[in-house]
Amino acid sequence: MERCYKLHLLVFCLLIRPGKNSEVQSFASNLECRTGLKMEAKRNSTGHWIMTVEAESSVRPGGQPRIQVSSDFASSPNRPGTFLLTSTVVFQRQPPADYELILGEGYYKLHTGGRRWPEAMQVCESEGGHLMVIDTQRESNVIRELFAREPKITNAYNIHWLAVGFHDRYVSKRYETVTGQLLSDKFVNWIAGEPHGENQHCGIINKATEMAIDPCTTLWAFVCESY
Numbered sequence: 013m014e015r016c017y018k019l020h021l022l023v024f025c026l027l028i029r030p031g032k033n034s035e036v037q038s039f040a041s042n043l044e045c046r047t048g049l050k051m052e053a054k055r056n057s058t059g060h061w062i063m064t065v066e067a068e069s070s071v072r073p074g075g076q077p078r079i080q081v082s083s084d085f086a087s088s089p090n091r092p093g094t095f096l097l098t099s100t101v102v103f104q105r106q107p108p109a110d111y112e113l114i115l116g117e118g119y120y121k122l123h124t125g126g127r128r129w130p131e132a133m134q135v136c137e138s139e140g141g142h143l144m145v146i147d148t149q150r151e152s153n154v155i156r157e158l159f160a161r162e163p164k165i166t167n168a169y170n171i172h173w174l175a176v177g178f179h180d181r182y183v184s185k186r187y188e189t190v191t192g193q194l195l196s197d198k199f200v201n202w203i204a205g206e207p208h209g210e211n212q213h214c215g216i217i218n219k220a221t222e223m224a225i226d227p228c229t230t231l232w233a234f235v236c237e238s239y
């Protein structure tokens with residue numbers, strides 16, 4: 013997952029000189045997300061200064077985001093005649109019901125009943141999530157954590173593996189995630205001998221976080237993820 017729940021936005025030093033164009037300096041303090049920031053101050057016909065701040069973040073769409081905005085406006089202690097505007101924008105995504113925050117990484121749900129990979133993908137999507145995409149080594153610990161709970165996996169080909177969100181169903185040997193990114197930019201830990209095999213295009217991972225590509229018709233328990 014991408015750690016992009018929060019977008020902090022600090023806008024400093026709005027310096028307005030009557031009769032002239034406003035002079036605006038801005039700094040974006042971006043703790044967890046890639047952020048694009050655009051700021052514009054204009055005077056309208058009744059003489060009010062209107063400042064518009066447009067922030068673009070890498071928070072992904074999907075689900076219903078909750079957005080909180082709070083602002084503070086005060087004289088700058090450092091520069092007399094200058095005002096300081098501080099805004100905080102918090103994006104908080106509401107996870108789907110019964111998804112659980114694990115290791116502070118994100119919201120996950122383990123489905124213990126085996127499904128074919130394409131069905132598993134649909135189940136996750138119908139819940140407002142997607143098959144788990146493991147971005148980092150740290151996030152792979154979520155897999156260890158799920159197995160450590162000794163889940164009762166049923167109706168699966170092998171209870172030591174789970175279907176997760178990577179595949180090469182579109183272009184053979186081009187491994188990508190269900191979120192459309194190259195697997196090579198993510199956590200990759202092929203088990204010895206993998207990836208290997210014709211007609212094997214769906215991603216799975218085992219309790220030691222080793223990965224393999226498998227026929228999409230095999231039944232596996234699976235993990236859904238939501239931001």
Ligand SMILES: *[C@@H]1O[C@H](CO)[C@@H](O)[C@H](O)[C@H]1NC(C)=O
Nearest residue numbers: 055056057058059060061062
């Ligand atoms: C200019 O902006 C102020 C503050 O938002 C507003 O009250 C006023 O109606 C605006 N004037 C015009 C002409 O839109």
